[in-house]
Amino acid sequence: MTALGQLAKGVQTFVSDVAQGFFEVTHNGFALVGLATVFAVLTLFARPDLRQAGEAQLMGWLRERHVQNLGGLVPEPDAIERATALNPKDLPKQQAAVAYWLSKKYRVAPEPLGALVAEAYEIGAKTKLDPTLILAVMAVESGFNPFAQSPVGAQGLMQVMTGIHSDKYENFGGKLAAFDPVTNLRVGVKVLQECIQRAGSVNAGLRWYVGAANLPEDGGYADKVLAEHARLQAVAAGRAVPLTSPAPLRTVVPPAPAAPALPAEEAAPMPVAVVS
Template sequence: MTALGKAASGLRTFTSDVAQGFFEITHNGFAVVGLAVVFAVLTLTARPDLRQAGEGQLMSWLRARQAQALGMVPELDAIDRATALNPKDLPKQQAAVAYWLSKKYRVAPEPISALVAEAYETGSRTKMDPTLILAVMAVESGFNPFAQSTVGAQGLMQVMTGVHSDKYENFGGKLAAFDPVTNLRVGVNVLQECIQRAGSVQAGLKFYVGAANLTDDGGYADKVMAEHERLRLVASGRMVPLVPPAAPALRTSAPGPALPAVKEEAARPVAGAEPTI
């Protein structure tokens, strides 16, 4: 064999030995990694506390990386705090009401859809027409959940939070007045008391606005009942014109005389303004 052949043979032998050694090392290395993974899985299965701690650390690291990349801290559960529903997910009747209210009061259909769904659910539970509940909200606040009058009427249904603070105790306190769903439920409870006390819806609305002891409620009950009728027609599938809404006038007058059924309510506002509870 020539010197060149010997060199080539030696090179092949060297390459083969290196490849074999590399294979054995990596094979053994993968085996070690596999055993380590199996051991880790068994450990995490037997120790859920370690698994939870590890998941928490991993999520913290991922959030920190995402916050660094985005310039803000991500909150994936923020959507759970939103009072909103896709109107397409509502029953046809409720969706029609939600879209109509959205157009008329110039508010997004998603939060309106959540309020419509809640009004129907609460109405079913309390035996109250949901379109009446929505009509009260429309006249009282124009669907502004953060509305507040100068004498303490707050939220969607403009409940006098100070007067009805006991009704918010089961919701964590008076600040819940600014949670739209809570305000709706408390407002319905107050309205229900007023109707039971007065004996009819029309008279109950007069109680609700605090004008029970007055000869005139400033047209409040008529406005609510008119909006109630429009919403009933919308819910039935009728085409109803979008009558421009009057701007809700929050209560500016001082509280009036006490009412046995609902404690102290506020008297009707000055002439020309819509009264609120």
């Protein structure tokens, strides 16, 4: 065999040996990885505490990576359940018209107003109060600002005196619920209903609501509410009502049945809200 042939054979043998060695090392390496994986799985099944700790650590790492990708904004998929919003398009025609009109007049997004209008109609049916009257009180009291507060402590959409009516918030988790729009609406309607029943009519009840029952005049509060009530009644009836128009002819609201006479100590006016 020539020298060139011997060199070629040597190179071939060298390459073959290297390839075989690489295969054996790789094969053994994969085998070791496989065995390590099997042992790890068996260990995790035998030790649930280790498995749970590993899962928690992995989820924590994934969550941190996700937060970093969102620029530090922590994701809360359930946040939508806390949102007080409803598309007015999903409401009955009458309620949708009221929601859109109020949205334009008070420059509030229609979706939150949609939820408030729907709630006002629902609770109005339960309490025998005109829902447009409830909405008119909200409009005059807070302009649909759920975080409004008066100098004397009236708070939220309906400007309820939280300190005086704290008992009414107990079933909703406490006084801070005054700033939850729906809770404030429900508590405010309860107070309004009590005022109307006590006073014997809507007009007189509004004077009680604003804390002016025993005063010579209420600063025009009742007239403001009833004027807005009339506009909303017209909107709900399908009439075109300009945002700055004077109040149309108001529908006569029958007086509420008078409540039984109260003892003298309970007959004092109930301060609830102040004129916005």
